[in-house]
Amino acid sequence: MRTSAKSFDGKLRVTAIAGTRAVLIALDMDDGERKGLKGFAMQRSKAGAPPQWLTGMKVFKSLAPSTVPAGKSMHFTTDKNPIQSFLWSDYEAIPATEYSFEVSAMFGEPGNLQPRHVASFKIKTEAEDDGHHGVWFNRGAIASQAFADHFGNKSLTDAEYNDPANQEVAWLSRGLVEACLKYIDETPKGDALRVVAYEFTYQRVIGALKAALKRGVDVKIVYHDTSANNKAITIAELSDDKGGETILFKRTRPQTPHNKFIVRLEGGKKPVSVWTGSTNFTASGFLGQTNVGHLLTDGDIAATYLKLWEGLKENPDPKTALASAMALSPNPSNLIEKxxxxxxxxxxxxxxxxxxxxxxxxxxxxxxxxxxxxxxxxxxxxxxxxxxxxxxxxxxxxxxxxxxxxxxxxxxxxxxxxxxxxxxxxxxxxxxxxxxxxxxxxxxxxxxxxxxxxxxxxxxxxxxxxxxxxxxxxxxxxxxxxxxxxxxxxxxxxxxxxxxxxxxxxxxxxxxxxxxxxxxxxxxxxxxxxxxxxxxxxxxxxxxxxxxxxxxxxxxxxxxxxxxxxxxxxxxxxxxxxxxxxxxxxxxxxxxxxxxxxxxxxxxxxxxxxxxPSKDRGRGRKKVVKSAAVKKKKKAAPKRAAAKKSVVKKKKSTVKKKKSGAKVSRVRKVAKRKR
Structure with missing residues (x-):
C-alpha cells in the first residue's frame, strides 16, 4: 500500500510504502526550512492503542549514558534522540495490519527539542498472500544487533533447525518456511504436487511431502542426484516409488539443475498454483542467507510450469532442455503485457x-x-x-x-x-x-x-x-x-x-x-x-x-x-x-x-x-532443417562440380603459361651467351 501526507503548513511531506512486514517512510522539506533541524521523531499506534515512540540506536553525545549494559545493544526514543535521515523504515510491522504514524520535524537543542512541523497518516500492511501473489522474505540478517540481542548469537543444532516450536527458527524464517510448509500441508487428498529441487536436504520439507503422500496426495519429486540430497532422502525414509508409480526422479544433467518450484494440481489434474523463488529446500536456504518464496495462484502459469516439470523428469539432454524451455517461454518483447x-x-x-x-x-x-x-x-x-x-x-x-x-x-x-x-x-x-x-x-x-x-x-x-x-x-x-x-x-x-x-x-x-x-x-x-x-x-x-x-x-x-x-x-x-x-x-x-x-x-x-510438445518440436525442427540442407546441397552439386572443373582448367592453363615463359626465357639467355 502507498500513501502520502504533509504537515498542516505543508512544509513537511511524507511518502509511505507498506510491504508485508516493513513500512518505509520517506521525508522531504524545502531547503530553506531545515535551518536548526535536528532530525525527525516518530510515533506509531495500531488498533486504537496509545501511540508509542519509535526507537533508534543513535544518541546525542551530550545525552549518552555513562555506562553501557553488557551484552545488550541500546535503544533511544526518537523524541529525545531523533532520526537524522530523510528515509526510515519500521521493520516490526505485522502483515495485514493498519497502523497510524505521526512524524515530527524536531528543532532546538539536545535535551530540549520541540516539534515544528507534524504530519500524520494511516497505512495498512499487505497480506502475505492476496490469492494471486504470495510473497515471503526470510530475515536474511543473522549477523545483526537484533539477533545478538534476542538470541546471543546462539548456533542452532540440527534438531533445533527441525523443531517447529523453536523461537530462533521462527525469528530467522520470518514466515518463509511456514508458508512453504503450509502450501504442502494444505494440499488435500486427491490433489497432486510436482516438485523440482536443486538442494533438497531440509527434513521439515521432506517430511511434509512424505506426510502428503501418506494422506493420499499424488507427490512426485525431481531432484539433483547428489550425495547430500540422497542422504537426506534416506534419513527421511522417503521411498522411490509407491504402488508401482515412481516418486523420485533423479537429475544428473546439467551440472547445475538450479530450478526449485512446486506445482499444485487440483484433483490431480488441473494446475492451479506454483511455489517458486530463490529458496533452496535447505536449512540455510530458509533460515540463513536472504531468500524469497513466491506463490503464484494462476492456472495458466501453473500449467506452463507443469509442462516444464514433465520435461525435467526425463533428465533431458541439453538440446531437448533448450527446445523445451524456448517453446514454453519464447523471448519476451521489450514491453511485455501486464x-x-x-x-x-x-x-x-x-x-x-x-x-x-x-x-x-x-x-x-x-x-x-x-x-x-x-x-x-x-x-x-x-x-x-x-x-x-x-x-x-x-x-x-x-x-x-x-x-x-x-x-x-x-x-x-x-x-x-x-x-x-x-x-x-x-x-x-x-x-x-x-x-x-x-x-x-x-x-x-x-x-x-x-x-x-x-x-x-x-x-x-x-x-x-x-x-x-x-x-x-x-x-x-x-x-x-x-x-x-x-x-x-x-x-x-x-x-x-x-x-x-x-x-x-x-x-x-x-x-x-x-x-x-x-x-x-x-x-x-x-x-x-x-x-x-x-x-x-x-x-x-x-x-x-x-x-x-x-x-x-x-x-x-x-x-x-x-x-x-x-x-x-x-x-x-x-x-x-x-x-x-x-x-x-x-x-x-x-x-x-x-x-x-x-x-x-x-x-x-x-x-x-x-x-x-518439446520432444516433437525439437525432433521435427531438426529433421526439417536437415532435409532442407540436403536438398540444397544436392541442387547445388552440379554447379559446384562445374565451378571446380573451371578452376582446374584455369590452373592448368596458368601452369602451361608459366612453363612456356620459363622455356623462352632460358632459350634467350643461352642465345645471349653465345653472342
Whole structure:
C-alpha cells in the first residue's frame, strides 16, 4: 500500500510504502526550512492503542549514558534522540495490519527539542498472500544487533533447525518456511504436487511431502542426484516409488539443475498454483542467507510450469532442455503485457542479459538489483550508463574494481551494498581457513575483528558463523531486479536464476516477469530497502574503521549540518530523497517500445515460437532443417562440380603459361651467351 501526507503548513511531506512486514517512510522539506533541524521523531499506534515512540540506536553525545549494559545493544526514543535521515523504515510491522504514524520535524537543542512541523497518516500492511501473489522474505540478517540481542548469537543444532516450536527458527524464517510448509500441508487428498529441487536436504520439507503422500496426495519429486540430497532422502525414509508409480526422479544433467518450484494440481489434474523463488529446500536456504518464496495462484502459469516439470523428469539432454524451455517461454518483447511472463532456461544465448540491461536503462526513477557474486558486464554497463534513474546494487561480497568504477564515475546515482558484519572484515592476512564452502562453492574464511573498532563501546558483538545442514554460510541469495518499483507501472523480475550467462546458457532456471502489480513491487521494494540499508551502514562503518579512523557510528550530530548532504546537488542522499517524490506516472514502459530488440540476431532456435510438445518440436525442427540442407546441397552439386572443373582448367592453363615463359626465357639467355 502507498500513501502520502504533509504537515498542516505543508512544509513537511511524507511518502509511505507498506510491504508485508516493513513500512518505509520517506521525508522531504524545502531547503530553506531545515535551518536548526535536528532530525525527525516518530510515533506509531495500531488498533486504537496509545501511540508509542519509535526507537533508534543513535544518541546525542551530550545525552549518552555513562555506562553501557553488557551484552545488550541500546535503544533511544526518537523524541529525545531523533532520526537524522530523510528515509526510515519500521521493520516490526505485522502483515495485514493498519497502523497510524505521526512524524515530527524536531528543532532546538539536545535535551530540549520541540516539534515544528507534524504530519500524520494511516497505512495498512499487505497480506502475505492476496490469492494471486504470495510473497515471503526470510530475515536474511543473522549477523545483526537484533539477533545478538534476542538470541546471543546462539548456533542452532540440527534438531533445533527441525523443531517447529523453536523461537530462533521462527525469528530467522520470518514466515518463509511456514508458508512453504503450509502450501504442502494444505494440499488435500486427491490433489497432486510436482516438485523440482536443486538442494533438497531440509527434513521439515521432506517430511511434509512424505506426510502428503501418506494422506493420499499424488507427490512426485525431481531432484539433483547428489550425495547430500540422497542422504537426506534416506534419513527421511522417503521411498522411490509407491504402488508401482515412481516418486523420485533423479537429475544428473546439467551440472547445475538450479530450478526449485512446486506445482499444485487440483484433483490431480488441473494446475492451479506454483511455489517458486530463490529458496533452496535447505536449512540455510530458509533460515540463513536472504531468500524469497513466491506463490503464484494462476492456472495458466501453473500449467506452463507443469509442462516444464514433465520435461525435467526425463533428465533431458541439453538440446531437448533448450527446445523445451524456448517453446514454453519464447523471448519476451521489450514491453511485455501486464501480468506475469515466465522465462525458463536453458536458452541458446545470453541475450536476456541485454533485455534486463535495456530495462535498467529505460528506468525513469530507480532500479534495484541483487547479485550473488558480481554483476555481469552487460548489466553493469547499463547500471554504469548515466540516466535519470538511481541504480542500487546489492551483492554477496565486496564489489569488483569494475563495479567500484561504476560507482566512482556516477556516485550520485549508483550505490552498492554488500554482505558485512559490524566491526569485522575478511582479509587474507587476518583470517584462518574455515571448514566448509561459501555460496560459490569455494572455501570460506573466518571473520575477524577490525583492530581498534571498539564495537563493544556502543554495540553488542555480531556473529555470522552458523551450523547448517550443508555447511554454506553467506549473505545474499535472492535473484531479483526491480525497475521503477515506485511507479504506477513497476517491473519485478524474480526467480531462481542468477543474472549471468551460465544461468541462461547452462543451467536449468525459472524466472517470472511481473509487470504493473504495485502490491508485489511494494513488498519487494520494502524488503530490498531493509537488506540494502542493513548492510550499507556496516559497509561504511567498517571501511572507516579499517582505514584507522574513528567511527562515530552511534552518535547524532548536535548541529543541523547532518542534513546538508540531503540537499547537495551531487549527493546520492539528495537524489534518493527526490526519488520518492517523483512523478509515479513515469516509468520504464515509456521508453521500452522504442528500444531495439536484443533478440534480433538470435539463432533460429532462440526466436519466439509457438508452445508445443518439446520432444516433437525439437525432433521435427531438426529433421526439417536437415532435409532442407540436403536438398540444397544436392541442387547445388552440379554447379559446384562445374565451378571446380573451371578452376582446374584455369590452373592448368596458368601452369602451361608459366612453363612456356620459363622455356623462352632460358632459350634467350643461352642465345645471349653465345653472342
Amino acid at each position: 501480468g506475469v511472463t515466465p522465462v525458463f532456461s536453458k536458452r541458446p544465448d545470453d541475450h536476456m542479459l541485454d533485455w534486463y540491461g535495456d530495462r535498467i536503462k529505460d528506468a525513469a526513477t530507480s532500479t534495484m538489483f541483487t547479485g550473488a557474486f558480481s554483476v555481469d558486464p552487460k548489466i553493469l554497463a547499463s547500471i554504469a550508463a548515466r540516466g535519470p534513474s538511481m541504480r542500487f546494487v546489492l551483492l554477496e561480497r565486496p564489489p569488483t574494481k569494475e563495479i567500484d568504477k561504476a560507482v566512482n564515475d556516477n556516485p550520485a546515482d549508483v550505490s552498492v551494498s554488500y554482505g558485512a558484519i559490524l566491526g569485522k572484515m575478511q582479509r587474507k592476512k587476518q583470517v584462518q581457513q574455515k571448514t566448509g564452502k561459501g555460496a560459490d562453492g569455494k572455501p570460506k574464511k573466518k571473520w575477524v575483528p577490525i583492530p581498534k573498532f571498539d564495537i563493544e563501546k556502543w554495540f553488542v558483538d555480531e556473529e555470522l558463523e552458523r551450523q547448517s545442514g550443508d555447511g554454506f554460510v553467506f549473505f545474499i541469495h535472492t535473484k531479483f531486479l526491480l525497475v521503477d518499483p515506485l511507479s504506477d507501472d513497476p517491473l519485478v523480475c524474480t526467480g531462481s536464476a542468477n543474472f549471468s550467462g551460465a544461468s541462461l546458457k547452462s543451467n536449468d532456471e525459472n524466472m517470472i516477469l511481473v509487470r504493473g502489480d504495485t502490491r508485489v513491487a511494494d513488498i519487494y521494494a520494502t524488503e530490498y530497502d531493509r537488506i540494502f540499508r542493513h548492510f550499507y551502514s556496516r559497509d561504511i562503518a567498517n571501511s572507516i574503521a579499517d582505514q584507522g579512523k574513528v567511527v562515530n557510528f552511534a552518535l547524532l550530530d548536535e548541529t543541523d549540518k547532518w542534513s546538508d548532504e540531503y540537499f547537495a546537488a551531487d549527493s546520492p542522499k539528495s537524489h534518493r530523497r527526490m526519488m520518492f517524490f517523483a512523478d509515479r506516472s513515469k516509468s520504464w514502459s515509456g521508453k521500452a517500445p522504442s528500444d531495439a530488440s536484443p533478440f534480433s540476431a538470435t539463432s533460429r532456435r532462440g526466436r519466439a515460437s509457438k508452445p508445443g
